Amino acid sequence: MSARADLDHLRRSQRLDLAAVELDYEGFRALAANPHLSAHEKIGFPDAYREGFEQAILTDICAKLPMLREAEGRTVVDIGPGCAALPRMLVDLCRDRRHRLVLVDSPEMLALLPDIDGVTLKQPGLFPKNAAAVRETAASPADALICYSVLHYIYIDSNLFDFVDATVNLLAPGGQALIGDIPNVSKRRRFFATERGQAFHRQFTGSTEPHEVRWAEPCPGKIDDAVLLGLMQRAQGAGCDAYLLPQPAGLPMANRRDDLLIVKP
Numbered sequence: 374m375s376a377r378a379d380l381d382h383l384r385r386s387q388r389l390d391l392a393a394v395e396l397d398y399e400g401f402r403a404l405a406a407n408p409h410l411s412a413h414e415k416i417g418f419p420d421a422y423r424e425g426f427e428q429a430i431l432t433d434i435c436a437k438l439p440m441l442r443e444a445e446g447r448t449v450v451d452i453g454p455g456c457a458a459l460p461r462m463l464v465d466l467c468r469d470r471r472h473r474l475v476l477v478d479s480p481e482m483l484a485l486l487p488d489i490d491g492v493t494l495k496q497p498g499l500f501p502k503n504a505a506a507v508r509e510t511a512a513s514p515a516d517a518l519i520c521y522s523v524l525h526y527i528y529i530d531s532n533l534f535d536f537v538d539a540t541v542n543l544l545a546p547g548g549q550a551l552i553g554d555i556p557n558v559s560k561r562r563r564f565f566a567t568e569r570g571q572a573f574h575r576q577f578t579g580s581t582e583p584h585e586v587r588w589a590e591p592c593p594g595k596i597d598d599a600v601l602l603g604l605m606q607r608a609q610g611a612g613c614d615a616y617l618l619p620q621p622a623g624l625p626m627a628n629r630r631d632d633l634l635i636v637k638p
């Protein structure tokens with residue numbers, strides 16, 4: 374079943390097989406409104422995928438965007454914060470460091486996050502279509518922009534080159550954007566083609582069947598090396614530096630995900 378085919382089911386169902394639904398912005402809106410789901414489920418993750426990992430994820434984000442902890446009084450933008458522990462920890466960090474944090478997500482998702490005077494600003498809507506409104510709400514260019522575990526959904530709804538253009542436009546000189554936790558189907562294939570990958574698959578699924586890796590065929594709707602390199606070149610062409618970074622091995626999906634860092638000189 375595709376989430377896009379049955380939003381009502383996502384909005385009301387007490388039991389959802391999240392691994393089987395194809396989510397997009399509207400699908401997440403429906404999950405956010407479903408009173409039966411945990412915060413992790415509302416952002417599309419079975420609890421086991423995220424529970425207990427958020428501190429390590431935030432530590433990795435801060436290592437890649439050091440100004441979050443090292444500076445004070447900056448402008449931070451979070452595209453697709455969701456409603457689980459990660460944005461709450463980011464709100465706390467921004468309050469401590471006196472940053473202003475612009476949260477960009479659906480109205481349903483934003484309603485689940487705290488409102489803190491002088492810290493949080495909320496801009497509902499689908500990014501990058503609402504990029505002009507985000508810029509207006511932020512009032513000043515972003516010193517740091519975070520978009521974590523969201524790019525593969527933006528790929529479904531929008532043009533990713535428009536996403537890069539809008540991100541570069543939002544950044545202040547010296548500003549950095551971390552587009553994190555991107556599922557890269559090429560990296561996934563490389564990993565599952567190895568014996569370590571096969572052993573991981575056996576342990577994860579409980580199956581003894583070999584996991585077939587299919588090469589040299591189209592992967593519609595999936596991000597691969599070519600898409601990532603294209604996005605890097607787009608950012609470089611717009612005057613930024615761009616880097617593809619690994620995740621620490623302890624993060625839940627490090628063996629098949631990449632992080633993209635865009636830095637405005």
Ligand SMILES: C[S@@+](CC[C@H](N)C(=O)[O-])C[C@H]1O[C@@H](n2cnc3c(N)ncnc32)[C@H](O)[C@@H]1O
Pocket residue numbers: 397398401402416417452453454455456457459460477478479482498499500501520521522523526527530531
């Ligand atoms: C998998 S969740 C990730 C949440 C959070 N960043 C985290 O890692 O805990 C994806 C989030 O992105 C939001 N989202 C998806 N597409 C978006 C878009 N085009 N603009 C803004 N938010 C979007 C969804 O509503 C959802 O809250």
